Amino acid sequence: MFNVQNAAEPLTTFEGKPLGGEGEEKLTLKKVLVTYLGMYQGKGVTGEDLIRAYDLGVKIYNAENSLELDDDQFRFIKKVIESAQQPMYTALVMGQVLKKLEESKVVVEPATKVVEES
Numbered sequence: 001m002f003n004v005q006n007a008a009e010p011l012t013t014f015e016g017k018p019l020g021g022e023g024e025e026k027l028t029l030k031k032v033l034v035t036y037l038g039m040y041q042g043k044g045v046t047g048e049d050l051i052r053a054y055d056l057g058v059k060i061y062n063a064e065n066s067l068e069l070d071d072d073q074f075r076f077i078k079k080v081i082e083s084a085q086q087p088m089y090t091a092l093v094m095g096q097v098l099k100k101l102e103e104s105k106v107v108v109e110p111a112t113k114v115v116e117e118s
Contacts, residue, residue: 081097
């Protein structure tokens with residue numbers, strides 16, 4: 001499970017300034033993911049993959065400022081990004097996006113069995 005916080009907050013330059021020009025819409029993790037999912041194509045991509053990319057894009061677009069992704073959705077997003085025939089964004093953007101996704105992993109501790117003493 002992945003719980004991505006601040007998905008609608010602007011990505012930043014190395015200096016910490018929001019990415020996006022003066023008067024332009026700021027670039028966010030949500031926007032980057034929706035762009036990649038919306039542009040998904042290529043050899044071997046099935047109709048099922050396209051529907052999945054669309055549905056996941058709608059889910060991300062409609063999310064407020066946090067995203068919950070299961071492991072399968074996370075792997076699919078990484079596959080979409082890594083399979084892009086031409087990168088849509090630079091390392092400055094994609095480094096932040098991939099790092100935020102990786103850091104959002106929620107570690108679920110296995111339940112411990114409570115043994116009652118008799």
